[in-house]
Amino acid sequence: MAKKTPEVPAASLADIAFMLLIFFLVTTTMDVDSGLERRLPQWVDPETLENDDQQIKERNVFVVLVNKNNDLLVENEYARIDELRERAKEFMANPFNDENLPEKEPTEVPFFGTVDVTKGVISLRNDLDTKYGTYLAVQNELVAAINELREDLAKSHFGKSYDNLDTDEQKAIRTIYPSKISEAEPKKK
Amino acid sequence: MSKFKKSGGKELPPISTASLPDIVFMLLFFFMVSTTMREVTLNVQVKLPEATELTKLEKKSLVSYIYIGEPKPQFQKVFGKAPRIQLNDQFASVEDVQDYIIAEREARSEEEQKFMITSLKIDENTRMGIVNDVKQELRKSAALHINYSSRKRVER
Numbered sequence: 065m066a067k068k069t070p071e072v073p074a075a076s077l078a079d080i081a082f083m084l085l086i087f088f089l090v091t092t093t094m095d096v097d098s099g100l101e102r103r104l105p106q107w108v109d110p111e112t113l114e115n116d117d118q119q120i121k122e123r124n125v126f127v128v129l130v131n132k133n134n135d136l137l138v139e140n141e142y143a144r145i146d147e148l149r150e151r152a153k154e155f156m157a158n159p160f161n162d163e164n165l166p167e168k169e170p171t172e173v174p175f176f177g178t179v180d181v182t183k184g185v186i187s188l189r190n191d192l193d194t195k196y197g198t199y200l201a202v203q204n205e206l207v208a209a210i211n212e213l214r215e216d217l218a219k220s221h222f223g224k225s226y227d228n229l230d231t232d233e234q235k236a237i238r239t240i241y242p243s244k245i246s247e248a249e250p251k252k253k
Numbered sequence: 254m255s256k257f258k259k260s261g262g263k264e265l266p267p268i269s270t271a272s273l274p275d276i277v278f279m280l281l282f283f284f285m286v287s288t289t290m291r292e293v294t295l296n297v298q299v300k301l302p303e304a305t306e307l308t309k310l311e312k313k314s315l316v317s318y319i320y321i322g323e324p325k326p327q328f329q330k331v332f333g334k335a336p337r338i339q340l341n342d343q344f345a346s347v348e349d350v351q352d353y354i355i356a357e358r359e360a361r362s363e364e365e366q367k368f369m370i371t372s373l374k375i376d377e378n379t380r381m382g383i384v385n386d387v388k389q390e391l392r393k394s395a396a397l398h399i400n401y402s403s404r405k406r407v408e409r
Contacts, residue, residue, distance in 0.1 A: 078270070081277040088284035097316070097372060098307040099402035107392040190381050197302040197377030199384075200401055204304040211306055 100204055105246070124166040126155045126186045130202060132193035145201050152209035156184055156241060175236045176221070182241075189248040206245050213241045297322035297339045302377035303406035310400060315369050317357040319350065321383060322376035336379045338387065347383070350390040358396075374402045 129137040136143045138151055158165040166184030173179050186206055190199050214237050218226040299322040310316050320339040324332040338345045340353045358366055375384060
């Protein structure tokens with residue numbers, strides 16, 4: 065009869081587990097990746113683009129230019145990045161139906177009835193030498209402006225934060241304040 | 254007098270270490286599950302810009318990454334100091350972006366493909382020229398959902 069195998073000692077189990085534990089502790093990165101989410105426009109062939117040059121009225125466009133020295137030109141005047149958010153909010157909301165700010169179009173929106181929806185578009189153009197940091201800061205301010213308008217509307221109409229609304233309600237708010245940021249391709253020299 | 258009183262002076266029995274492996278294993282499993290391993294070794298230096306309007310990238314499996322920045326010091330002799338694109342583990346050129354996106358797309362199942370996000374990790378001092386080129390390539394390969402990776406800025 066075969067000899068009985070001695071029992072495997074379990075005393076070193078803890079050491080092995082500790083070693084693994086330390087390995088995972090060291091390699092772990094807990095932080096979640098986060099960032100500014102955007103959607104790029106569909107790719108259009110440059111040749112077809114030139115043919116149908118759609119005209120948008122001057123008052124409906126909010127022009128933001130960033131040059132190679134990271135200076136901002138907003139609606140043909142110098143501006144600083146911290147002013148941009150207020151300017152963009154004023155443009156998109158147009159609370160007093162100003163002549164120079166974008167037109168509005170009455171639209172049927174669920175939960176709200178007929179609302180005047182702005183026809184404004186934000187146009188962002190940068191130079192090839194603009195710093196990415198500046199570009200992202202500008203994008204951030206523009207997105208922040210629209211997010212703040214949505215948040216205000218959600219608070220005043222539903223009494224809840226925009227994030228806590230259900231999908232249909234969020235969609236209704238998105239129809240009223242669309243995120244229309246168009247990025248023109250930078251001019252080639 | 255009291256019957257609960259221990260007969261004095263006796264030494265404490267040593268604490269049993271038999272359950273120690275179990276506790277350690279529990280911790281081990283916790284870290285194993287919550288770990289996200291760094292999949293690529295960075296060849297470029299990326300200092301992310303700051304922003305406030307952040308969205309979290311939740312489904313890690315749907316994200317593909319593009320890094321742009323200055324090559325690390327040990328590569329600067331070969332590649333110079335100009336910002337470069339890194340895909341997977343290698344330096345790449347703008348033309349490689351389309352192939353990379355297609356390869357990433359092939360690796361996912363069909364239902365997942367439309368939810369794919371491209372995360373752009375770009376150094377804040379990069380010039381927009383190279384970033385624009387990459388964006389045009391992404392548009393050409395119809396990877397329209399992007400995420401400009403950035404750090405959370407504390408509100409002033």
